[in-house]
Amino acid sequence: MTEQTPTPAEAIPGGVVNPATPPAPEEPVELTGSQEYSSEAxxxxxxxxxxxxxxxKALYEKMQADLDATRQRSTEAGVEADELRAxxxxxxxxxxxxxxxAEYALPPVLAALVQGGDEAAVRKHAEALAAVAAPKPLLGAGGLTPHAEPDPYKGLAEKLRQRRYGI
Structure with missing residues (x-):
């Protein structure tokens, strides 16, 4: 089968056939029963x-390279997962x-110092820090107990009574 040069209308999409160009003759394609082509020469x-x-061999090598790349990505993902777990x-x-x-009302400076491996150890350390950080009561200024708050109006009522009645 000879290869023919396409007409300008066939070669250019949307092209227009020149009326002076003769139409190309169509040759029927003949195939034998065994689908063999014949050489015209x-x-x-x-x-x-x-x-x-x-x-x-090339397919095996490509698959082996893909497997190695997958193993590498798996190893990297495992390392990343371990880092995220930590x-x-x-x-x-x-x-x-x-x-x-926060439960022991520690100020932020002391809260940063709380240490311990488990909850019991952390509680014990926070309790010790809270005991150190708690304000000390003024002894003798309170009522019957030394750590009670003093009553500011107790002495005032007595002074007013003495001033008014002179007793």
Whole structure:
């Protein structure tokens, strides 16, 4: 089969056929029962192309490279997951220390010093810091108990009575 040059109308999409161009003659394509083509120059039959067998070695090497890349990504993801687990554990411990420090009403400076591995140890340390940070009561200024708040009006009523009645 000879390859023909397309007409300008065929080569250019939307092209217009020039009326002076003669139409190309159509040649019928003849196929034999065995789907062989014949060479016009020699007249010998040309066998149909046989599909090539895939290159199994190249496929194996490509699959091996994909497997290695997947293993590498898996290792990197495992390392990243371990780092994230450690970060989550650290944030949970910090949250526990902050919550217990708030329960004992520790100021932020002392709340940052609270330490401990578990909740009982954190509570014990926060309690010790709270005992140190609590204000000391003034002895002798209160009522019957030394840590009670003094009554500011108690002495005032007695002074007014003495001034008015002279007693």
């Amino acid at each position: 020699t007249g010998e039959p040309i066998p149909a192309p046989v599909p090539a067998e895939p290159d199994y 970060q989550v554990a650290q944030l949970q411990e910090q949250g526990l220390r902050d919550r217990i420090a």
